[in-house]
Amino acid sequence: MATATTQSPKREAFGSRNVFILSAIGSAVGLGNIWRFPYVAYEGGGGAFLIPYLCALLTAGIPLLFFDYAIGHRFRGSAPLAFRRMHRAAEPLGWWQVLICVVIAVYYAVIVAWAAMYTWFSAQLTWGAGNEESFFFVDFLKSADVAEVGVSTDFVPGVGIPLIGVWVVVIGIMALGVKRGIGKANMILMPLLTLMFAVLVVQALFLPGAMDGLNAFFTPNWEALADPGVWASAYGHIFFSLSVAFGIMVTYSSYLKRKTDLTGSGLVVAFANSGFEILAGIGVFAALGFMAQAQGTDVAGVATSGIGLAFVAFPTIVSQAAGGSIIGVLFFGALVFAGITSLISILEVIVAALQDKLGWSRIRTTLTVSIPLAVISMALFSTTTALSVLDTADAFVNAFGIMAVALVAVVVVAWVLHKLPVLQEHLNRRSSFTVGMIWKIAIGALAPIVLGYLLVTELISKISEPYSGYPAWFLAVFGWGMVIALVILAFLLSLLPWSGRSHAKDDPEYDDFLVDEHYDPDPETGAVQIQKTDEKGAVA
C-alpha cells in the first residue's frame, strides 16, 4: 500500500503482543508496588482493604488503562501527537504529560542509583549493624538542610557516580529502540525480577516472626472501610500503581500492531501488576514481622513505607537476619530492575514525543533528550540537598501533575470532545473483552469525581501548611512553581509548529491505517487521498 513516495521510516513496533504486555507490566510494576502498596494496604484496614482496592482496580484502574490504550492505538502516536490527532486543541494535554515525565525521570533515576549502591552495601553490610539510619542520611546522602544551605551544589560522589551509571544504562537501552532496546530489556529483566522477588518472599517467610507480620497485614479491620479516606487512598494507589494518565500507556500502545487485542492485554497487565503488589505485601510484612520480633516491639511500631522502608528498615532487617545479605541483594536488586523498567517507559514518553514532532531518527532524538535530562538529574540529585528536592518534586508532580492531567484529560475527552464512543468502538473492534456503558460511566463520571476529590484534598493539605515544613521559597520553586511551569510550557510547546518531516504532517502508515479501518482521513497528514487498492499483496 505505502507507495514508493514513502520517505519517512516506519513507526517502531514491539516484536509481539507478549513483548508489549511484559513491557507494560515492567512499566506498571515499579518502586510503588514494592515500597508503597504494603503500607497503604496495612493502614487501610489490612485484609479489609482488599474490597476498596479491588473496587478501585475494576472501576478506575482498568477502565483508565483501556482509555490510554485506546487513545494511543487509535491515534497511533506519542502523547502530544495522539491528542493532536484527536483534536488540534487537545495537543497541550500530551505535552503536559511529557513534561510530567521529564520531572519524574530526573528524580526516579537517582532512586535507582541508591538502590544499586545498596545492593552492593547489602553484600558487605557496609552500614554497620545499628547504624542503618544515620548511614543512609549522613554517611551516604550527606544530607543537608535546605533551610540552612539553600539548594546545594556540593557533589556527593557516592551518589553521583552510580547515577551516571544508571543514565548510561538507560540511554543505551533507549538508543537501541523499541524492539531491540525496550522490548528486549523487559524480556530479560521482568522474568528475572519475578524470580528474585519470589525467592525473596520465600526466604522472608522463614524468618522468625514472619507470621506476626502476615497477621498484621491480612487481619481485616472493618472499621477502616467506613473512612472515606481509605477509599480515596485505594483509588489514589491504583491510579499511581498502573502508570495510567501520564502518557506511558498511550505511547506503548502506539507501538502495537493494528489488530492487537487491547483489552485482553490490558487485563493481563492490570492483574499482573496487582499480583506483584500482593506478593510484595507478603514479602515486606513477613520481613517487618521479623524486625518487630527482633526489636521486641509490635508490627505497628516498625511498619513504614517509601524511602524509610527501603533504606532504613530493610537494611536493619538485613543486618539482623540470618542470611540477611542475600535478602538485601535480592530486595535492592529487585528495586533496581523494577526501577529501570519503569524509568525507560517514562523516558520513552519524552523520546517518542520529540521523535514525532521533529521527525528525527531514534538515536539522535534519544541522545538529544537523555543527555540534558541526565545533566539536570546530576545537578539536582547528586548533591547534599537531593532528598528534599526529590521529596518535594515527587509530592507535587504526583498531586498536581499526574492527578491533575488525568482529571483534565478525562473531562476533555469525555465531555468536551465527546470521543468516548470513538474510543469504545476502536477497543471493541479488535478486543476479546468488549467494553460498554459501564466503561463510559467509569471514565466519564466516576473517574472525574474520584480524581476531583483526590485533587481537592491534596490542594487543601498542601495549602494549609508548608509541605514537610520546607521553607516557602523552596516550595515555591520546586513545588508550586514547577507544577505551574509544566502547564505553561505545555501550551508553549503546542504553539511550536510541527515540521513537514514530523509524523503529524507525513505519516503514510497512519493514512493507510485510517483507510483500512474505514476511519475518516486525517486532515493534516499529507497523503490523505492514497487510493486504496484491494490487493493486499501490494503492501509488501
Next chain:
Amino acid sequence: MTTTAIVFMVIAMVTVWGGLVAGIVNLARHPEQADDEPPVPVEL
C-alpha cells in the same frame, strides 16, 4: 497465623492471581493475528 488472616490471605491471592490466570487464559484463546493475515472467517 490466625485463621482470619489466613482466610483473607487466601481470598486476596485467589481474586488477584485468579484474575491474572483468567486474563492469561482469555488471551491464549485469542491468539495474535498478523497485520497482513485475513481475518478468521465467521461461520454463518
